[in-house]
Amino acid sequence: MADLLNNAVSGLIAFQRALSTTSHNIANVNTPGYSRQTAEFVTNPPTFFGGNYFGNGVNIESVTRAYDQFLTAEVRDSTSIFTRSEKFSELAGYIDDLLADPAGGISPMLHDFFESVQDLADDPSSSTARYALINTAETMAGRFQSFDQRLEELTNNTGSEIRSVVDEINSLVSQIRDINVALNDIAPSAASTQQSADLLDKRDALLNQLSQKVDISVVDEDENNLSIFIGNGQTMLSGTSAFTLNAQPNPGDPTQDVITYNGLINVFDISSNLTGGELGALLDFRSNVLQPTRNALGRTAIGLAETFNAQMRDGMDLNGNLGQDFFSYDPPQSIPFSTNLGTPTVSTVVSDVSALTTDNYQLDFDGANWTLTSDSGSSATVANGSPATLVFEGLTLTIDGATAVAGDSFTIKPTLAASGGLTVLISDPGEIAAALPIRSSASLDNLGDVEISAGIVTDVTNPLLLNSATLTFDNPPATLRADVDVVVGGVPYLAGAAIPFSNNMAIDANGWQVSLNGAPQAGDVFTVEANVGGSGDNRNALNLANLQHVGVFDGGITTYQEDYGSLVGFVGSQTLASNLERDAQETLLLQAIDRQSAKASVNLDEEAADLVRYQQAYEASARLISTAQTIFETLLNSVR
Numbered sequence: 357m358a359d360l361l362n363n364a365v366s367g368l369i370a371f372q373r374a375l376s377t378t379s380h381n382i383a384n385v386n387t388p389g390y391s392r393q394t395a396e397f398v399t400n401p402p403t404f405f406g407g408n409y410f411g412n413g414v415n416i417e418s419v420t421r422a423y424d425q426f427l428t429a430e431v432r433d434s435t436s437i438f439t440r441s442e443k444f445s446e447l448a449g450y451i452d453d454l455l456a457d458p459a460g461g462i463s464p465m466l467h468d469f470f471e472s473v474q475d476l477a478d479d480p481s482s483s484t485a486r487y488a489l490i491n492t493a494e495t496m497a498g499r500f501q502s503f504d505q506r507l508e509e510l511t512n513n514t515g516s517e518i519r520s521v522v523d524e525i526n527s528l529v530s531q532i533r534d535i536n537v538a539l540n541d542i543a544p545s546a547a548s549t550q551q552s553a554d555l556l557d558k559r560d561a562l563l564n565q566l567s568q569k570v571d572i573s574v575v576d577e578d579e580n581n582l583s584i585f586i587g588n589g590q591t592m593l594s595g596t597s598a599f600t601l602n603a604q605p606n607p608g609d610p611t612q613d614v615i616t617y618n619g620l621i622n623v624f625d626i627s628s629n630l631t632g633g634e635l636g637a638l639l640d641f642r643s644n645v646l647q648p649t650r651n652a653l654g655r656t657a658i659g660l661a662e663t664f665n666a667q668m669r670d671g672m673d674l675n676g677n678l679g680q681d682f683f684s685y686d687p688p689q690s691i692p693f694s695t696n697l698g699t700p701t702v703s704t705v706v707s708d709v710s711a712l713t714t715d716n717y718q719l720d721f722d723g724a725n726w727t728l729t730s731d732s733g734s735s736a737t738v739a740n741g742s743p744a745t746l747v748f749e750g751l752t753l754t755i756d757g758a759t760a761v762a763g764d765s766f767t768i769k770p771t772l773a774a775s776g777g778l779t780v781l782i783s784d785p786g787e788i789a790a791a792l793p794i795r796s797s798a799s800l801d802n803l804g805d806v807e808i809s810a811g812i813v814t815d816v817t818n819p820l821l822l823n824s825a826t827l828t829f830d831n832p833p834a835t836l837r838a839d840v841d842v843v844v845g846g847v848p849y850l851a852g853a854a855i856p857f858s859n860n861m862a863i864d865a866n867g868w869q870v871s872l873n874g875a876p877q878a879g880d881v882f883t884v885e886a887n888v889g890g891s892g893d894n895r896n897a898l899n900l901a902n903l904q905h906v907g908v909f910d911g912g913i914t915t916y917q918e919d920y921g922s923l924v925g926f927v928g929s930q931t932l933a934s935n936l937e938r939d940a941q942e943t944l945l946l947q948a949i950d951r952q953s954a955k956a957s958v959n960l961d962e963e964a965a966d967l968v969r970y971q972q973a974y975e976a977s978a979r980l981i982s983t984a985q986t987i988f989e990t991l992l993n994s995v996r
Contacts, residue, residue: 359403359410361984366413367977370397373416374970381958382967389561391421391956393553421553427952428560429574434948436567436632438941443637445934447514448645452931454506455649455924462503462656462920465496470904476790477897486785493682497778500657504776507650514642515613519603521569521635522615525592526600528566529584533598535559539580540596571632587629590617607694608718608767612642645930647772651714652923654685654771657778659709659908660916661685667903670813671789671896676888678816679789679896686777688751688770690719698761703754704768710912712750716769719753723762726755790900791893793821794868799881804833806874808882810895818867822886825865830854831878840865 374395384390396419400412455461472492476485535555559582566572566584573585577595584593592599603613615627615635630636661683671679688704702719706712715730721740728748729735736748740757747753751770782788793816796808806829813821825840835854842849842865849855855863862871870884887893907913914922 359412360980360987363411363413364977364980364984366400366415367980368974370395370414370416371970371974371977373419375967375974377419378963378966378970382960382963385958385960385963389557389564390958391423391553391557391560392958393419393421395419419553421556422956423556424952424955425576427948427955430948431945431952432564432567432572432574434941434945435564436571436636438938438945439568439634440571440632440637440640441934441938441941443634444641445931445938447510447637447641448927448931448934450510451507451645451649452927454503455927460499461924462496462499462653463917463924465499466660466904466916466920468492469496470901473897473901473904476788477894477901480790480894480897481891483785486788486790489788490780490782490785493780497683497780500653500775500778503653504650504773507646507653508776511611511642511646511650514638514646515611518613518615518635518638518642521633521638522601522603525566525569525635528562528569529592529598529600532559532562532566532582532584533593533596535562536581536593537596567633569633570630570635587617587626590624590626590629605694608765609691609769610694615639645927647716648714649923649927650775651716651769651771652919652926654774654776655712655714655909656916656919656923657685657775658706658712658771659919661774661778662706662709663903663906663908664900667896667900668789670792670816670899672791672793672887672890672893673789674786674891676886677787678793678821680782680787682780682782682788684777684779684781685775686773688768689773690753691767691769693765693767696761696764698759698764700758700760700764701756702766702768704770705752706750706770707747707752708750709908710750710910712770712909714771715749716767716772717751719755719766719768721757721760721762721764726757728753728768790897791887791890792895793887794884795887795890795893796870796882796884799883802877802880802882804829804875804877804880806872806876806880806882809871809873811868811870811884813867814864814869815867820866821868823866824883824885827863827872827882827884829857829876829878829880833857833876833878833880836872836876838863838865 374397377393377395381392396417397414398417400415402409402411404410458464469492472485472489476482476489479485535558539552539555539559563572563574563584570586572592573589575583575585577583581595582593583591583595586592590599592601600618602616602618604616606612606614614625615630617624617626627639630639665681665683668679668682673679688706690702690704692700692702698721700721713730713732715732715734717728717730719726719728725737725739726744726746727735727737728746730749734749736746738744738746738755740755740760742756742758744755744757745752746755751768753768792811792813794811794813796811798806798808808827815821820840823840825838827836827838829836834857836857837852837854838849840851842855842863844855844861844863857872857876860871860873862869865884868884870882872882904917905915907915909915909919
């Protein structure tokens with residue numbers, strides 16, 4: 357009777373545990389990341405008696421969870437890709453909304469500004485038109501500053517988010533390490549108990565959270581240990597040993613953090629190797645959208661300021677003075693590396709807007725030469741000197757390398773700060789140079805029909821520009837004499853020399869050029885002089901207005917509007933591509949989650965059936981105990 361009783365008791369215990377497992381499943385039906393658990397029944401070892409084996413009941417060998425390593429990894433990988441595309445789409449959308457605003461963008465302000473310039477050209481003596489030009493220019497400069505400020509705020513917020521995500525990654529890795537430790541503390545014979553299944557579920561949930569932060573590779577060493585790798589194989593977790601990431605200032609640009617990995621011996625910058633998840637999106641957005649956008653906006657501001665200023669300097673204002681700069685902007689940045697051992701200095705100026713790019717550069721010294729390398733990979737080299745001059749891609753670098761040490765480096769940011777520093781320098785409307793500095797005239801006593809052009813300025817820096825010059829035809833009128841040195845057709849003529857005349861001949865002198873066309877008579881006289889008091893002259897204003905349609909960038913083929921339009925198109929295409937990627941990856945993620953849920957989630961119908969089945973089995977085992985008691989009492993009564 358002992359066998360019957362023991363078998364019944366083993367059944368009671370086993371089915372009680374099975375009922376407990378079923379109730380645990382039902383209780384966690386809505387718990388995120390919970391995997392359905394199943395009690396695994398096995399028979400107890402039999403007893404050999406009387407030449408036969410007799411069974412000894414049942415036992416719960418283990419409580420296993422519904423788990424598929426492939427499906428779990430698929431959800432984890434899909435989560436990393438989707439989170440990356442979602443975050444990138446969100447960030448790119450901020451810039452797209454900012455730049456493409458049809459009312460609040462830069463493009464309408466450029467249009468309004470040049471309309472004001474055209475209004476001035478239509479009425480150069482109007483003080484109203486001059487004030488309107490200054491006001492519109494200040495509004496446009498304010499728009500550039502506002503955009504740059506918002507982009508700078510986004511840069512700071514992105515940096516803060518990067519640091520926050522790095523801290524979250526380290527925290528998640530630490531929590532997963534703690535679970536590995538807890539799993540290893542469980543006795544090997546109990547490694548697959550209910551407690552272990554719950555810990556494994558919790559670890560999988562933490563791994564899924566970690567994949568939302570960065571792309572990871574997971575290697576299961578055994579059920580109690582796993583290893584986590586990121587980037588190019590850097591180990592974040594190996595069993596119970598965890599490593600950390602840090603966000604620290606870039607030695608070449610303290611305003612931007614790089615992600616460093618603290619290995620056993622050295623510290624490595626792995627920023628460029630991190631993909632997937634929020635961290636991958638933030639790093640990708642900062643490098644490939646945010647920074648290029650600020651640089652491109654700065655290039656537009658520099659091109660506008662440089663070309664408008666150059667044309668202003670070719671003119672004359674209402675006070676009879678040569679034109680002065682209308683705009684100013686913050687100059688290129690030359691940032692020494694924090695690791696430099698020497699103390700060289702580098703100054704950078706924009707010398708050719710048409711060759712200017714949107715790249716940043718790194719300047720490196722190898723002990724003999726300086727090499728400037730752009731983000732795009734182009735480079736130029738100059739020998740060290742005190743100073744050394746390097747001209748490359750629209751920039752002129754002046755390097756004082758007297759104290760340079762091999763390995764010294766600089767980060768060059770030519771355009772980054774320009775839009776934020778764009779300001780209007782002129783507040784007096786009379787200082788707007790709408791006229792040209794020189795004017796030409798024909799004597800009223802002339803008998804021929806020669807016409808002289810109004811004249812253009814070829815060199816505003818010529819110190820003789822505003823000096824008067826007289827052109828007189830000889831007798832016979834086939835030759836011309838000037839009272840200043842001139843150049844005709846590339847041939848120089850000293851003052852008073854006879855100059856052969858031909859129709860449409862161009863005459864260059866003192867930084868100006870005029871042309872003569874017609875049939876002259878002996879004694880005809882023409883004068884070129886300073887345009888003092890030329891309040892009605894709009895020639896330079898027309899030149900200023902025409903800048904709107906002149907190629908400025910990319911070798912002189914791209915206008916201001918086209919350059920800004922390219923920027924809007926670039927950001928828009930990045931945003932559209934990320935939106936499409938986000939939508940596609942969301943679908944793939946939901947499909948992966950559905951497949952995993954079909955395998956691991958709790959089905960209440962199945963649990964209800966198990967509940968009835970185990971309850972009936974428990975009641976049957978209890979009935980066996982009662983039967984054993986009845987048999988035993990009958991035996992006792994029979995021998996009294």
